[in-house]
Structures are given as structure tokens and as C-alpha cells.
Amino acid sequence: MDVKKRKRLEAAGWTVGDAAAFLKLSPEESALVEMRLALSRTLRERRQAAGLTQTALAKQLGSSQSRVAKLEGGDASVSLELLIRALLSVGASRKDVAHALARRVA
Secondary structure, X not given: OOHHXXXXXXXXXXXXXXXXXXXOOOHXXXXXXXXXXXXXXXXXXXXXHOOOOHHHHHHHHOOOHHHHHHHHHXXXXXXXXXXXXXXXXXXXXXXXXXXXXXXXXX
């Protein structure tokens, strides 16, 4: 959020913060959410770069298209194991996964 907009909202009585503060997440919980979102975003980018549809990726994983949509959406019901397995199935290496985990989500 730009500074002008933030000041305007605060002047109008609004409290401006981030999702972690709003949800009262611990630093550990916040880091886990950020890591999950970074992996999800990386999966979507790699799937698209590989020219795969969600349905095609689901078939590779032995899963469903809706599950792939949840993987790419960072849904908490999806295990990190499946998320990493999906990344590996679209050609990511362990190093690529590590880079994704280190990525900051904007």
C-alpha cells in the first residue's frame, strides 16, 4: 500500500496492518503461511511454463483438478508433502524447492 493511501485511511480512523497482525498469527504461523504461498505460487508458475493444465497435472499426481487448484491456491487442507511432490512432478529440483521456500510473498 502506498504511503498516501495509508495516511488517508489512518486519518479516516482506520487501522492499517498486515494479515498476520489481523489474524494474530505467531511468527512461526506467519512463516508457515508465507512458505506455503511461495510454494503454491511456484507450482502454478512451473505448471504454466510446462504447458500443463491443472487437469493434466492432476492426472500425473493421481489426483483431481480441484485438488490442484487447492494446491495452487495455498489451501491449508493440502499437505506440504503433496505440494512438494507436485513441484517435483513438474520438474522442480530440491534446489528449486529451497529457492521457492526462501521466496518472499508480496
